[in-house]
Amino acid sequence: MIQTKSDSKVVAILQDRIQLITQDQGAIYLVGPINLPVNLNGETVKFKWYSWIKRDEIIEDDEELINQLTFDNLAEFQQSSVLVYGDFEGDDDALIRFHSICHTGDIFGSKRCDCGYQLNQSIKKIVEHGTGALFYLANHEGRGIGLFSKAMAYILQEHDYDTVEANEALGFDDDVRSYSDAIEVLKSLRHKSITLMTNNPKKIAALKYAGLPVSRRVMLWGDRSEFNEEYLETKVNRSGHIREEELS
Numbered sequence: 001m002i003q004t005k006s007d008s009k010v011v012a013i014l015q016d017r018i019q020l021i022t023q024d025q026g027a028i029y030l031v032g033p034i035n036l037p038v039n040l041n042g043e044t045v046k047f048k049w050y051s052w053i054k055r056d057e058i059i060e061d062d063e064e065l066i067n068q069l070t071f072d073n074l075a076e077f078q079q080s081s082v083l084v085y086g087d088f089e090g091d092d093d094a095l096i097r098f099h100s101i102c103h104t105g106d107i108f109g110s111k112r113c114d115c116g117y118q119l120n121q122s123i124k125k126i127v128e129h130g131t132g133a134l135f136y137l138a139n140h141e142g143r144g145i146g147l148f149s150k151a152m153a154y155i156l157q158e159h160d161y162d163t164v165e166a167n168e169a170l171g172f173d174d175d176v177r178s179y180s181d182a183i184e185v186l187k188s189l190r191h192k193s194i195t196l197m198t199n200n201p202k203k204i205a206a207l208k209y210a211g212l213p214v215s216r217r218v219m220l221w222g223d224r225s226e227f228n229e230e231y232l233e234t235k236v237n238r239s240g241h242i243r244e245e246e247l248s
């Protein structure tokens with residue numbers, strides 16, 4: 001039994017911004033929208049931001065959910081979020097990016113991959129398009145193997161393993177990411193068609209399989225250099241990514 005401690009004012013403020021998305025087992029708790037002004041290459045752009053957690057149990061009472069937070073140790077785990085731009089519910093077409101977290105590329109600007117470039121470009125393209133969302137998928141590090149394992153995979157890559165071989169040598173599949181929670185969140189925010197920004201056909205397949213109306217895809221290649229050339233080639237040759245020139 002959880003001890004009640006939130007005062008009614010706190011619950012009243014938060015409850016309109018907490019959405020319960022029930023699933024077969026448990027639920028996703030989506031909090032937002034929250035105003036988020038973002039510095040996009042020197043310009044301030046206003047987004048709406050949401051974050052979510054998933055629990056095995058369904059907690060319908062917002063006060064109980066809030067009271068549980070201090071017991072959850074959430075900082076020890078990863079939480080995903082979504083940055084939304086424009087009239088996301090109403091506009092006919094929305095540009096969507098499902099971006100897998102890359103600590104080295106997104107935060108440090110590592111050139112061993114193209115992730116940092118893709119993150120920045122996708123936010124820019126969403127704003128240019130007028131409506132869209134960037135899903136930042138925080139439990140996807142290293143295509144789902146976690147940061148520590150990715151560090152080991154990087155060491156193996158310094159010894160002639162490619163990205164796929166390195167994952168497999170550590171006992172993982174090449175790609176162990178799941179998009180299902182993000183798909184549920186997207187469904188709760190928008191019903192109309194979407195354009196997906198990706199070079200990965202598996203992402204498109206996952207979204208279509210889940211019943212999302214993906215009308216189009218646009219490519220997101222760039223930042224090729226001597227440091228990531230092999231990584232990008234492996235994506236095409238071993239992981240099934242579509243090469244830049246093959247995309248319309």
Ligand SMILES: Nc1nc2c(ncn2[C@@H]2O[C@H](COP(=O)(O)OP(=O)(O)OP(=O)(O)O)[C@@H](O)[C@H]2O)c(=O)[nH]1
Binds near residue numbers: 143167
């Ligand atoms: N295991 C592993 N993961 C990596 C490596 N380099 C980058 N990543 C991770 O790869 C993920 C991005 O996946 P990618 O295969 O680059 O691209 P994608 O998301 O499948 O496809 P796009 O939508 O076209 O970007 C991020 O989670 C990165 O942390 C690596 O050498 N090994």
